[in-house]
Amino acid sequence: MQAETIWMDGTLVPWEQAKVHVLSHALHYGTAVLEGTRAYGSAVFRLDEHLERLYRSAKMIGLAVPYTMGELRAATLETVAANGLESCYIRHLVHRGYGELGIAARTSPVVVSIAAWEWGALLGDRALRLMTSSWRRNDPSTLPTAAKATGPYLNSVIAKNEALDAGYDEAVLLNAAGYVSECTGTNIFVVRDGVLSTPPSSAGALDGITQDTVEQLARDLGVPVTRRDLLRTDLYTADEVFVCGSASGIVAVESVDGREIGAGPLTGKLQDAYHAAVEGLDDRYHHWRTEYPLGA
Structure with missing residues (x-):
């Protein structure tokens, strides 16, 4: 490290x-x-x-x-x-x-x-097993969830450890109203009937930069994108679920609370598009890259 x-x-x-x-x-x-x-x-x-x-x-x-x-x-x-x-x-x-x-x-x-x-992908590259945490996401009326601040991350720490102790890879946090917010360090997306959806910042989710990247890549692939409130049952019945973040990239989800998620093509397409964008292989996204000389 x-x-x-x-x-x-x-x-x-x-x-x-x-x-x-x-x-x-x-x-x-x-x-x-x-x-x-x-x-x-x-x-x-x-x-x-x-x-x-x-x-x-x-x-x-x-x-x-x-x-x-x-x-x-x-x-x-x-x-x-x-x-x-x-x-x-x-x-x-x-x-x-x-x-x-x-x-x-x-x-x-x-x-x-x-x-x-040097740090590899935070969540690895295999599909994840998620569980819904018993802990709720910080509420925007209590703490500014739009801020990427260190103190509120205790919420993520205890939820993550709860999931690991239960044999899962990651936790899903619901907000006080019972809607899906995010995972402990990533935004979450669902695919259903060809539409890509992710929780809005009003659900307590951080307004993610990788989340925004995924949305732009999806639109360029002709995929409809929406930010809307999601219930945990929307995760159970999704055609595909994946999470994303700067530290982890785009990672597919295998199951949520023991409900298997069907494998689908869109997650793979977005992973390929993301790889091309971050590595500078797609000129359409060159403006997202700030180059630097090694040894400067």
Whole structure:
């Protein structure tokens, strides 16, 4: 996993020296936002969209990012290039650091870091067995689920562990109204009668960049796409189900709560289209790739 250097507040520091204080505010209260991005073939995929969401998330939880988007864009490319990584996972983190330890902690500094390392597909490449979690997705009226913030991820952690302990690969989280929201780190899609559907952000789902990518790829394949509320029974009766995220790509689903999902062609077509887009094999999506020189 380990690369050579991590970017921290304007400086590339050795991996083992990239440390924070044990009394950092984010460690105690979850006051941080993050992004997970990937590079393929010396190009970061949809970097600008990820950085834009990072700034939106920070604004939602009251963090003022002390760098411009242009500065973080350049820092991202500098980090992956300096580590000699042609393909990798990239983690942006903006957190409230060491200072005042009260709840508000308005005087605590805001720290920014960028790390990159080689990391395979998070969920592997085989079809997944999903279970509906007993835990509900965070409610937008309680926490800003539109923000990719660290604190709310405890919801995903306990749901994921519940699924693993029960012998499944991943958990599906329902919202307070009983509608499907998302999985613990991915958006979810269903295919039925040739139509592709995914839960809207109003269901508590993160407005996913890979989710958006899949929707655009599907439309270019002539597939109707909709965002709508889904019940768990919509998963059971779907022709196909798959999940997607920057860390995992597009992964087919084999079953949900023990109900087998029929194998279908659209998931495979979208996987092929996604691979072509991220690897730069389809010129229509070249604008999604930000290239960088290795060894810079």
